[in-house]
Amino acid sequence: MFELGPEYKEIVAEAKAVADRVAPLAVVADSSSELHPEILEALRESRLSEYVVPAEFGGRSHQVDPVAVCVIREQLMPASSAMDSLFALQGIGSYAITCGGSKEQRERWLPAVGRAEALAALALTEPGVGSDLRGMATTLTEEGESIRVRGAKSFISNAGIASFYTVLAKEGSAFSAVLVPADSGIQVSALPDLIAPHVIADVNFDVVLPSAARLGRPGEGMDLIQATLAVFRVSVAGAAVGLAQAALNEAVRHTRTREQFGKPLIRQGAVAQMMAESWAEIEMARLLTYRAAFQAREHGLEALHYSSMAKFAATEVASRVVDRAVQVMGRFGLVSGSPIERYYRQARPMRIYEGATEVLKASVARRLELIVP
Numbered sequence: 001m002f003e004l005g006p007e008y009k010e011i012v013a014e015a016k017a018v019a020d021r022v023a024p025l026a027v028v029a030d031s032s033s034e035l036h037p038e039i040l041e042a043l044r045e046s047r048l049s050e051y052v053v054p055a056e057f058g059g060r061s062h063q064v065d066p067v068a069v070c071v072i073r074e075q076l077m078p079a080s081s082a083m084d085s086l087f088a089l090q091g092i093g094s095y096a097i098t099c100g101g102s103k104e105q106r107e108r109w110l111p112a113v114g115r116a117e118a119l120a121a122l123a124l125t126e127p128g129v130g131s132d133l134r135g136m137a138t139t140l141t142e143e144g145e146s147i148r149v150r151g152a153k154s155f156i157s158n159a160g161i162a163s164f165y166t167v168l169a170k171e172g173s174a175f176s177a178v179l180v181p182a183d184s185g186i187q188v189s190a191l192p193d194l195i196a197p198h199v200i201a202d203v204n205f206d207v208v209l210p211s212a213a214r215l216g217r218p219g220e221g222m223d224l225i226q227a228t229l230a231v232f233r234v235s236v237a238g239a240a241v242g243l244a245q246a247a248l249n250e251a252v253r254h255t256r257t258r259e260q261f262g263k264p265l266i267r268q269g270a271v272a273q274m275m276a277e278s279w280a281e282i283e284m285a286r287l288l289t290y291r292a293a294f295q296a297r298e299h300g301l302e303a304l305h306y307s308s309m310a311k312f313a314a315t316e317v318a319s320r321v322v323d324r325a326v327q328v329m330g331r332f333g334l335v336s337g338s339p340i341e342r343y344y345r346q347a348r349p350m351r352i353y354e355g356a357t358e359v360l361k362a363s364v365a366r367r368l369e370l371i372v373p
């Protein structure tokens with residue numbers, strides 16, 4: 001319960017080696033909204049994307065294992081958020097194919113996703129719709145043997161570099177999912193730069209596709225998105241724990257060597273308190289994250305409240321830890337281009353995407369209401 005088993009320790013070591021390889025690229029790759037070619041090459045060579053597809057299609061385990069994805073992201077995120085995001089999106093964008101795709105769709109896309117030759121994206125958010133997806137305006141309509149997908153999706157990670165988009169659209173009063181290949185006539189438009197740059201853009205769809213482009217049955221779209229979250233939401237917590245640990249390590253390295261008032265900063269009352277508090281919070285977040293990942297592996301959607309809990313807890317911890325690290329590093333924590341500055345910017349969006357903290361807390365509280373006798 002309190003230690004990862006040997007099979008996961010091997011995965012951690014594998015991911016750590018990849019993280020060490022890409023870390024020198026991070027200053028450039030993590031400050032750009034364009035794909036860094038060496039990051040993609042490193043992902044391909046690492047074969048880490050094999051962890052996000054089932055063994056039948058070239059994956060490493062029978063089913064995609066949330067624990068493996070989580071511990072990989074814990075290693076990748078502090079090394080390079082560009083690498084972390086590229087890895088994670090391979091799973092987030094393709095899991096609806098794993099769960100709801102036809103034999104042809106799975107055979108066509110999943111092995112290529114596992115080799116990182118096809119890049120994946122998931123398109124849910126719209127200009128007017130974020131947390132409350134039920135208000136979405138993108139539509140899917142049947143036109144004879146074809147289907148037509150019309151609408152605008154916004155803030156879509158990997159937009160412009162993805163080979164395909166898993167799109168959620170309204171079909172009558174229900175929601176359906178569809179696989180839209182990048183070469184089907186979509187329009188990608190750039191976004192303003194984010195505080196933590198990222199390959200991300202808006203996408204407009206008005207495309208006619210064969211009915212076989214559907215993912216799952218009509219009306220099954222929300223279920224496929226839920227299935228995706230059941231596996232991948234907890235992995236954001238894994239990334240947050242990795243980021244928080246790296247920030248604490250930076251702060252320790254600085255404060256144990258810098259002296260003020262005749263002794264190292266780390267031995268000054270308030271600084272020591274902050275460091276100890278950060279360490280304890282990281283340990284708590286890591287334990288909850290691993291527990292939630294194991295719950296996700298064993299119980300899937302039934303355990304989504306654990307993933308939600310871990311996601312908001314770990315991302316909030318990451319923000320607090322990074323903020324304290326900047327504080328104890330004084331002016332040296334404010335240097336642009338330094339690792340701590342990168343962590344400071346990168347921690348922030350994690351509390352908003354894949355479920356904002358407040359939205360997740362509301363869903364966890366609803367669950368609590370149900371389970372307490």
Ligand SMILES: Cc1cc2nc3c(=O)[nH]c(=O)nc-3n(C[C@H](O)[C@H](O)[C@H](O)COP(=O)(O)OP(=O)(O)OC[C@H]3O[C@@H](n4cnc5c(N)ncnc54)[C@H](O)[C@@H]3O)c2cc1C
Pocket residue numbers: 122123124125129130131132154155156157158198200349352353354355356357358359362
């Ligand atoms: C870096 C990044 C990458 C992204 N990648 C993708 C992607 O690949 N695909 C995709 O589809 N989307 C993506 N998004 C969009 C992301 O999913 C949305 O930003 C998120 O769902 C929140 O929606 P919103 O930003 O519209 O905030 P809103 O829904 O407008 O909410 C704003 C704030 O209001 C509060 N709030 C909202 N609802 C409630 C509530 N019920 N109770 C209490 N408080 C509430 C929260 O504090 C929330 O942060 C990405 C976003 C970012 C920043």
